[in-house]
Amino acid sequence: MSTVIEVKGLSKRFGKVVALDDVSFSVSQNKICGLLGRNGAGKTTLMQLLTGQQFATSGTIEIFGRSPVETASVLERICFIKESQTYPEDFSVKHVFTSAPWFFSGWDASFAEQLIDDFRIPTNRRVKKLSRGQLSAVGVVVGLASRAPLTFFDEPYLGLDAVARQTFYDRLLEDYAVHPRTVILSTHLIDEVSNLLEHVIVLDQGRVIIDGAADDVRSSATTVVGPRGAVDAFVGDRAALSRKGVGGLASVTIHALTSDERHAAGDAGLELSPVSLQQLIVHRTNSSSREFEQSA
Numbered sequence: 001m002s003t004v005i006e007v008k009g010l011s012k013r014f015g016k017v018v019a020l021d022d023v024s025f026s027v028s029q030n031k032i033c034g035l036l037g038r039n040g041a042g043k044t045t046l047m048q049l050l051t052g053q054q055f056a057t058s059g060t061i062e063i064f065g066r067s068p069v070e071t072a073s074v075l076e077r078i079c080f081i082k083e084s085q086t087y088p089e090d091f092s093v094k095h096v097f098t099s100a101p102w103f104f105s106g107w108d109a110s111f112a113e114q115l116i117d118d119f120r121i122p123t124n125r126r127v128k129k130l131s132r133g134q135l136s137a138v139g140v141v142v143g144l145a146s147r148a149p150l151t152f153f154d155e156p157y158l159g160l161d162a163v164a165r166q167t168f169y170d171r172l173l174e175d176y177a178v179h180p181r182t183v184i185l186s187t188h189l190i191d192e193v194s195n196l197l198e199h200v201i202v203l204d205q206g207r208v209i210i211d212g213a214a215d216d217v218r219s220s221a222t223t224v225v226g227p228r229g230a231v232d233a234f235v236g237d238r239a240a241l242s243r244k245g246v247g248g249l250a251s252v253t254i255h256a257l258t259s260d261e262r263h264a265a266g267d268a269g270l271e272l273s274p275v276s277l278q279q280l281i282v283h284r285t286n287s288s289s290r291e292f293e294q295s296a
């Protein structure tokens with residue numbers, strides 16, 4: 001499988017602020033990849049570097065095998081939908097969609113029409129008169145109908161209601177099945193997108209703390225639930241990602257268990273429950289996770 005994004009030792013400083021710190025990863029062609037992390041983790045900075053809109057302080061980036069900076073053959077294959085997309089003053093929604101094919105050779109006008117209906121976007125209205133959610137929907141439609149070989153969505157759905165967000169996920173998956181491409185999706189709504197993602201990269205304070213297949217990441221931890229004494233005896237000196245207790249019951253999240261260990265937990269009357277991607281990321285990016293990482 002060919003590699004679309006290859007990043008090595010990438011750092012970006014803004015004065016004293018280290019936004020990205022020695023970041024390395026690669027993304028294969030035709031994957032939907034979640035770029036996740038807390039506020040200020042460096043996600044937008046990374047996407048700006050990957051799309052040639054910022055210069056790296058150090059490190060290398062190859063997109064389709066070449067540096068994205070001022071490389072037309074790379075940039076014309078990229079669509080970047082930002083959280084707050086700006087359009088020329090006085091642009092109507094119609095202008096956005098009539099000009100999109102100039103930038104995206106794969107633009108599908110009839111798909112765009114269908115999406116405009118789905119999201120109920122008023123096409124005659126000026127962009128600056130749109131509601132927050134409608135403005136996000138315009139970006140989502142451009143991102144989907146452009147069918148760019150590499151599409152970045154940076155928190156694309158500020159203000160979009162739950163129905164519209166679900167429509168976005170559904171259309172993305174349906175269209176991706178017929179027209180595979182590489183999609184990088186940055187969002188804080190991790191549970192909502194969890195099932196879309198094949199690859200997960202989590203940044204924390206400018207560093208990559210998780211990089212792997214979504215299924216592997218999801219199955220990298222498990223929660224042991226049961227009577228406190230039995231849970232404590234089973235967990236022993238294993239590192240705990242999180243620990244909760246109510247009355248005599250305890251719930252401890254630990255690294256994934258081997259199948260023998262799972263049987264032993266069952267024999268001890270303990271329940272094992274999966275950990276959602278969101279829970280895992282919360283555990284790994286809060287302060288207790290540092291102890292976990294050090295002891296892991």
Ligand SMILES: Nc1ncnc2c1ncn2[C@@H]1O[C@H](COP(=O)(O)OP(=O)(O)OP(=O)(O)O)[C@@H](O)[C@H]1O
Binds near residue numbers: 039043045
């Ligand atoms: N132009 C800039 N000048 C100075 N610091 C900056 C600049 N751009 C970003 N930063 C800092 O770099 C860090 C990473 O910011 P970035 O916007 O990449 O985070 P993010 O993960 O996208 O956050 P969010 O989820 O809140 O959008 C933050 O500490 C931010 O304050």
